[in-house]
Amino acid sequence: MNTKKMRQLLQIGPLPPGLQHILQQQYILHPLWQESNRATFLANQAHRFDGAVTMSRHGCSADIFSILNNGVVACFGVGFEGIDLDAARQHNVQVSTTPDVLNNCVADCAFALILATARQIVAADRFVQAGSWHEKSFGLSTQVSGKRLGIVGLGRIGQVIARRATGFDMEVRYHGRHKQEHTNLGFEADLHALAEWADFLVIACRGGEQTRHLISASVLEALGPAGFLINIARGSIVDENALVNAITQGRIGGIGLDVYADEPNVPPALLNNDRVVLLPHIAASTRETRAAMEQLVADNLQSFFTSGKVLTPPS
DSSP, rough: OOGGGSSEEESSSOOOOHHHHHTTTEEEEOOOOOOOHHHHHHOOOTTSSSSSEETTTTTTOOOOHOOOOOEEEEESOOTTTTBOHHHHHTTTOEEEOOSTTTTTHHHHHHHHHHHHHHHHHHHHHHHHHGGGGTTTTOOOOOTTTEEEEEOOOOSSSHHHHHHHHHTTTTEEEOOOOOOOOTSSSSSOOHHHHHHHHHHEEEOOSOOOOTTTTOOOOHHHHHHTTTTEEEEEEEEGGHHHHHHHHHHHHSSSEEESSSSTTBBBBBGGGGTTTTEEEEEOSSSOOSSHHHHHHHHHHHHHHHHHHSSSSOSSSSO
8 A cells, every 4th residue: 555645643642452553554653751842842733634533441532622623532441531623613524433332241240240349259269369268267258140130331331231130130211311202111310319229339421520539439428338349431430439438347348340440540548448349450351242343443443534434423
């Protein structure tokens, strides 16, 4: 391919190796994060780039959109709270994300955390690995089947989590901004009431300022000492200080987390606690899902450059 005809993309941050490889075959990538003076660099780049590529964790700010008039920003990830959509509209830049292809893996991870926390799977493994089984019995845990599952955010992923729950004969209710007409699941407009009702409260809503610290000290208090909190959405949704206090004081039964407020930093008080299961933000990190997300980024870029429209804009 003649590189003179290859489109140029601004790469906002590091990408997964597979996506990096795919895009390098089709575009000229410029690594913005390696620029020593970002502001000066961007100030001199008007009309150079045809678009940009990013990840949910990197986001995309107004200063980048300002040099991409009528261009495109393709995001690897479903979250777009770090992308300045107002600036995108102002500069007529289309934005794409990678929804749906990760729903099953994230829902699987949510149930893995439900089972791991309730049945104390990780603690039981440590118990056997340490040779403690020779000295005493492990003790009792909490049954999952037949329990009550509250879902905060019945979006794409929340709906799949709800379907998973049917296999465990769980009663499901959900909380969101409004009641959804497409489901017969019970809607609870009061988050505190949902937390009080639920045995397991799973967070599956969007991040961003609108949901910042939605799971507050009072919500955790309503969940109670027998309740379990599971978060596979965004760390910002939970007040981590309140969460630490609740678990260390025995005011909730257990915690399963894949996301945190300041990744990769995890509150030290959550470590080495048998009632806490911690994952390193891997809910969508399977080979199958990663490949599908990478391909969707490439497909969105191809669609924009051939038809003028991305396939999966934020929604």
